[in-house]
Amino acid sequence: MxxxxxxxxxxxxxxxxxIRSCSSDTIFALSSGQGKCGVAVIRISGTNSGNALKLVTNLSDLPKPRTAVLRSILHPKTHEILDKGLILWFPGPKSFTGEDSFELQVHGGLAVINAVFDALSSIPKLRLAEPGEFTKRAFHNAKLDxxxxxxxxxxxxxxxxxxxxxxxxxxxxxxxxxxxxxxxxxxxxxxxxxxxxxxxxxxxxxxxxxxxxxxxxxxxxxxxxxxxxxGHKGEILRNGVKTVILGEPNAGKSSLLNILCKRPAAIVTPIEGTTRDILEVTLNIGGYPLVLADTAGLRSQTQDVVEKEGISRALKLYKKSDLVLLVVDAEKYITWKTKNVDKTLITYVKEYIKTLHLDSLLNDCNTENFERLFTKQCLVILNKTDLKNDENFNVRDEVVVPVSCKTEDGITNLVQTISKRLKVLCGEPSQDHPxxxxxxxxxxxxxxxxxxxxxxxxxxxxxxxxxxxxxxxxxxxxxxxxxxxxxxxxxxxxxxxxxxxxxxxxxxx
Structure with missing residues (x-):
């Protein structure tokens, strides 16, 4: 051997x-939500839990573990009945913290909660818990890693x-x-x-x-x-997919943000340069968290100091983003197309990206495949399709999504396409592949x-x-x-x- x-x-x-040594104090706290509610759950944990339970319920023996019992809740010193509620006894180590614990389920009024807290505070070696202290004790007692x-x-x-x-x-x-x-x-x-x-x-x-x-x-x-x-799929899912809306002034970026978040979060006007600062909202798209940011329109010729700062902030945010929503004005594209009949949409998008000074977004300028064009996840949103009803915008490539922020045509398809991209970026959590x-x-x-x-x-x-x-x-x-x-x-x-x-x-x- x-x-x-x-x-x-x-x-x-x-x-x-x-270090598994924990405080000898017995702690208590409100474990349910703050404010008025139907039922308030007060959690108590520590070596003095059993004694505290007897004092506030006037029981001579501890109740059967993990069995709800209806009892009057008393103040240990005045013996006044404070409320009537359920008690549950969890002897250690078979408890969340690994220590002797019990819960009081009382009415959720603030006066009731304060009265029970006052009763518990009157018991020696009982004190209010610190943030996360119940979980920290569970960690120290090897209940959680x-x-x-x-x-x-x-x-x-x-x-x-x-x-x-x-x-x-x-x-x-x-x-x-x-x-x-x-x-x-x-x-x-x-x-x-x-x-x-x-x-x-x-x-x-x-x-x-x-x-x-x-x-x-x-x-x-x-x-x-x-x-x-x-990659960083789990981290991206945990923190939210950082998504930035980019494009030239008046392409429809703020209108798109308002439609996606279903409220007038951004100011929309025909005046170029309306959006100056970063406007950020958090959305739930198909169960995935999307942190969506509207930005100033990107252009090089502006003398407005505030607008220049807005453009600078937009470019900095772009570098940190996980997903780019590139908004293209469909009306301007059609005008360009009439002069360049032999050229394709991808050529226009390449030129458009360069005019926005987003060259770092281009992965391969020679490719004719949108999937290979970008250095990061990007969707090209062809907006204002309602202004050119005679044009066929049924683009099959999932990178390009035609929409009208005015009539909201194509928005459902856009949301579905964004959801697919979020799944690629975040993955799908599973027990076998955490x-x-x-x-x-x-x-x-x-x-x-x-x-x-x-x-x-x-x-x-x-x-x-x-x-x-x-x-x-x-x-x-x-x-x-x-x-x-x-x-x-x-x-x-x-x-x-x-x-x-x-x-x-x-x-x-």
Whole structure:
């Protein structure tokens, strides 16, 4: 039987770096929404929960776990009945926080909630919870790992169906299961290399041990590379698809924004240069979050200082965008077409983009295929088609969408086309193929991959009899890779990181 290597014994960050000590205080907070409501849920968690429950209900024994009981809620000091509601008892560790907990479901009036809070505050060692403290205790008590905590935060912030789906899958361990699988494989690799260091050649060890580790590491590298190669789909879905409407003045950009958000968000006039600053709205398109920005019309000849600043801001926003809606005036296109009968719409769009000083949007000026024309996701919206009823605007290419912002013809098709682009940009969350949605995930996985590649680079020397590889150095590369995976799920963490992750949690969660 193989003994545990000495170096692996000292390499015990998987548990020692995780501080599980929580405050001895018992905390309480309103877990339902603020303001008047039919039912208010007040959550209590901590070592003194059982005693607090008895004091506010006058029960001699704790109720049956996870069973709703109707009781009068009393003030522990005055014994005045404050309200009548349901109580649920959750003894640890089978609770959300892993501690003894209970919930009070009382009427949602502000006076009732304040009276119950006053009653709970009168009990020794009970205090109001800090933002995210219930979830933080669940993390410290190993009820959730760090990716599941982040998923829970995203679930609370989700505004669209696809955001909800991605966040919920993450709370159910879609990411942590994958990362923990990689972590377990790396732990075995570290153990094997350190065993090779600890044991003499006379000891019984499997032949080609290092070669077997190399094969496992190669497989891990491929899996991590594939995981990283999905772009930033999860991050884009989490934060919303940054979409910018671009075009010349009076092309119909603001009208398009108003139609898509179904309200007069932007001022629309026949005067060129009406839009100066960035106007941003968030929309739900097919379950995907679209952060849509209207911008100043792009033109080079203007003496208006304010308009120049608006154009500068539009160009800066374009560089950060995920999707471009390029609005083209159909009337001007038809006028151009009468003079250039032998030329195509794609030629006009190329010239149009150059006049807007958006050359960086062009990927291949020689192509006659719209799909290959752009450096980023872009839809060409041919507006004002109602002014040229004799012209056939049935463009089959899904990059070009004819519409009329005046009659709203083609808007349904535009929304469907945008929805398809959003699916390409964000992907479709699934349990089998989870997407990372945090920049820190990408950074730690990239650092992990770099350490694994260094291991593979130096481990090749094991096949050369005249060179002795430094096994201690190889083990260190694996330990660094393992440490980054530990930071992903939270087995290696810092108070600063936890503060950043929990800062957006509300009180009561």
């Amino acid at each position: 193989l003994k545990l290597p000495k170096m692996l014994t000292s390499f015990n960050f998987l548990s020692s770096n995780l 760090l990716t599941e905590v982040e998923g829970l935060a995203d679930l609370l912030q989700a505004e669209t169906e696809i955001q909800r789906k991605q966040a919920f899958l993450q709370t159910q361990g879609s990411l942590s299961n994958l990362y923990n699988k990689w972590k377990k494989e790396l732990i075995k690799c570290v153990a094997s290399v350190e065993a090779h260091i600890d044991f003499d050649e006379t000891d019984t060890l499997e032949q080609n041990l290092i070669q077997e580790v190399m094969e496992i590491v190669r497989k891990l590298c491929n899996e991590i590379e594939n995981h990283l190669s999905n 997407s990372m949605n945090q920049q820190r995930h990408r950074q730690h996985l990239t650092d992990c991959l770099n350490s694994l590649n260094l291991f593979l680079k130096y481990s090749h020397y094991t096949n050369q009899p005249d060179i002795s590889p430094d096994l201690v150095l190889l083990a260190e590369h694996l330990r660094k890779a393992l440490r980054h995976l530990g930071k992903l799920v939270g087995t290696v963490t810092t108070d600063n990181l936890l503060d950043i992750i929990f800062k957006d949690f509300c009180i009561g969660k």
